[in-house]
Amino acid sequence: MTLVVSRLRRSFGDRVAVDDLSLRIDDGERYGLLGPNGAGKTTAISMICGLLRPDAGRIMVGDREVTTDAVEARREIGFVPQEIAVYGDLTAAENLRLFGRLHGSRGAELDRRVAETLELLGLAGRAHDRAETFSGGMQRRLNIGIGLLHRPSLLVLDEPTVGVDPQSRNAILDAVERLAADGMSLLYTTHYMEEAERLCDRVGILDEGVMIAEGSRRELVAELGQLDRLRLSLDRPVDEEVIRSAPGVADAVFDGVNGEVSVDDARHRLTALLAAIADQGAAVRSVEVIEPDLEAVFLHLTGRALRDGGA
Amino acid sequence: MTALFVVAFADLRRFVRSRSVLVFAVLAPLAIMGAFAATIGSAFGSIGVPDLVVVEQDGDPLLGPLVDGLRDEGFEVLTVVDDPDLARTLVEDGTHDAALLRAPDAASDEIELLVLGNTDSSAELSVGVAEVLARRAAAAIATAQALDALDAPAGTTLPASSFVVVEEQAPARVLLDETYFAVGTAGFFLCMAAVSVAATMHEDRANGTLGRLLMAPVGRELPVLAKAVACGVVVALAFTTLHLGSVVFLGADWGPIAGVALLGGALVITAVGQAMAITTVAVSQHAAGAIGTALNTAWAVFGGVFLVIPRTGFLNTLSRFSPFRWLLDGVGVNAGVGFGAEVVVHAGGVASFGLVAAAVAASRRREVRAG
Numbered sequence: 001m002t003l004v005v006s007r008l009r010r011s012f013g014d015r016v017a018v019d020d021l022s023l024r025i026d027d028g029e030r031y032g033l034l035g036p037n038g039a040g041k042t043t044a045i046s047m048i049c050g051l052l053r054p055d056a057g058r059i060m061v062g063d064r065e066v067t068t069d070a071v072e073a074r075r076e077i078g079f080v081p082q083e084i085a086v087y088g089d090l091t092a093a094e095n096l097r098l099f100g101r102l103h104g105s106r107g108a109e110l111d112r113r114v115a116e117t118l119e120l121l122g123l124a125g126r127a128h129d130r131a132e133t134f135s136g137g138m139q140r141r142l143n144i145g146i147g148l149l150h151r152p153s154l155l156v157l158d159e160p161t162v163g164v165d166p167q168s169r170n171a172i173l174d175a176v177e178r179l180a181a182d183g184m185s186l187l188y189t190t191h192y193m194e195e196a197e198r199l200c201d202r203v204g205i206l207d208e209g210v211m212i213a214e215g216s217r218r219e220l221v222a223e224l225g226q227l228d229r230l231r232l233s234l235d236r237p238v239d240e241e242v243i244r245s246a247p248g249v250a251d252a253v254f255d256g257v258n259g260e261v262s263v264d265d266a267r268h269r270l271t272a273l274l275a276a277i278a279d280q281g282a283a284v285r286s287v288e289v290i291e292p293d294l295e296a297v298f299l300h301l302t303g304r305a306l307r308d309g310g311a
Numbered sequence: 312m313t314a315l316f317v318v319a320f321a322d323l324r325r326f327v328r329s330r331s332v333l334v335f336a337v338l339a340p341l342a343i344m345g346a347f348a349a350t351i352g353s354a355f356g357s358i359g360v361p362d363l364v365v366v367e368q369d370g371d372p373l374l375g376p377l378v379d380g381l382r383d384e385g386f387e388v389l390t391v392v393d394d395p396d397l398a399r400t401l402v403e404d405g406t407h408d409a410a411l412l413r414a415p416d417a418a419s420d421e422i423e424l425l426v427l428g429n430t431d432s433s434a435e436l437s438v439g440v441a442e443v444l445a446r447r448a449a450a451a452i453a454t455a456q457a458l459d460a461l462d463a464p465a466g467t468t469l470p471a472s473s474f475v476v477v478e479e480q481a482p483a484r485v486l487l488d489e490t491y492f493a494v495g496t497a498g499f500f501l502c503m504a505a506v507s508v509a510a511t512m513h514e515d516r517a518n519g520t521l522g523r524l525l526m527a528p529v530g531r532e533l534p535v536l537a538k539a540v541a542c543g544v545v546v547a548l549a550f551t552t553l554h555l556g557s558v559v560f561l562g563a564d565w566g567p568i569a570g571v572a573l574l575g576g577a578l579v580i581t582a583v584g585q586a587m588a589i590t591t592v593a594v595s596q597h598a599a600g601a602i603g604t605a606l607n608t609a610w611a612v613f614g615g616v617f618l619v620i621p622r623t624g625f626l627n628t629l630s631r632f633s634p635f636r637w638l639l640d641g642v643g644v645n646a647g648v649g650f651g652a653e654v655v656v657h658a659g660g661v662a663s664f665g666l667v668a669a670a671v672a673a674s675r676r677r678e679v680r681a682g
Contacts, residue, residue: 085523087321098321
């Protein structure tokens, strides 16, 4: 399911929350919308999901216009809000059945989907326990389950791992990866760079309501002009000049057996570089590849760290 | 339509599990009804039972049994005289609230029992009670006459075959103590309970489940309508329970079931309507609770739930702006006269408050954000 957002704008009083936002997510694509707290991510996806009317702009989900055909468009969208939006006094299965019915599932099909979703999220053993008795991480998983029970074509997740312990976070990311592998389009908002890098094919960086950059991680890093770095530990010193002459290497600085090499596309150049070191009779004890990340991209574009927030 | 009931049923399931609605809508009002009946109810009785004078002339075969009948009912504040003019004087000078006497120009085949009420507004409630008692006694006498007629030997001269109660001055549609407080308490608590149920909409908004409902392929009105349905079911079930509870445990008399059902339906409309209006106007669950408490307490005070309102003057007029006054009067008519057009009118009076409130609720449309 293709999502096309064109020139979206929304203000609250004098404050412009989203300004002239455009993006496109193709069928089966995983798109990350990044930005610090207050950047306008939640406002943007509230409009995309039809929960908030834009002041201007157009949103198409497949061939449905969200602002004029919201009910039909919402059949194609699964939404996982940032807060844990489950009924605490209903069981996990009852929560899923309620929202499944609202999306038109009935009878055996509903039973099957509820069971599959509980299994996918690792909640099958707690199906008949009230959600209020769950840990925060389990409630987060149920929160996601409600959004994907009806097998939407486009799954929209608004910072689904905020405040989650590492174990549950990993379970959530695994589940999202499995769904994406099944061909579901994904719109994922987060301010955790590592999640975006793990899950998303492309990312858009939003700051103060404005899309300031968009592309794959590699494309964004390339625009940044920064090189990868290789941090090496050897068993004996080598000649720095020989290392510098290896293909793709821009610079090499060694202090005895430890050194750092700046290189264009480290993963592809690594084999040749290790061969050059071996030619000097040295062996590599350890090697660490350090690639410029989206955090660096954001810092470069805005002059501040992504997790500073305050935008 | 299916989605509406799916959401309403989920809400009802949650209310049952929380138990707070059960306590607020059923157990608390029943307990308070009992407390009223045991304490304030007896005080109400001394206000409501008239200081009555009955004219019993020598040889009158009917007013004698009437006096006995009234005394059998525990009617102790009773003066018996044989002079109709004296009785009128006792009423006119305020010594007594009402007099029961034969009408002077009655047709030969019937007896007209005149209930002569004091014009003092403070006595009107007592006069109304007097008429209720007179009607009840008259009905008992008529029944006894009919039974006597079956056993009488041929040729016996029987008393007049009909017994008509004629009212003068006071309306006769006034509830007696247990029922009065049962009806008032039920109305007040059910409207309060309805607000507490409807105001969970704000809780749903705060925890994100409202936004989640709106993400389903359903109309934007669905959450509000579903909440209204759930609220109505809660109020209807609680009303039925309170009606039966007050009848069984407190001896209340609400009158014919058709009238009770109609008035109960009207109360459901008003309880739900005002609750939804308050919920849509208030900015938070706390604010909705505060507004609901203020409105329903005002309605209860001015409508006579806690204190009986005089039937004339400004307070009487003011009480017409409370659905509880219409409910109390409606049940009074239903219990005193029986189900009929007058009960329908009172039910309409009760429901009108809810319909106006529902219009207010319908005019309020809020935009819901996901977070």
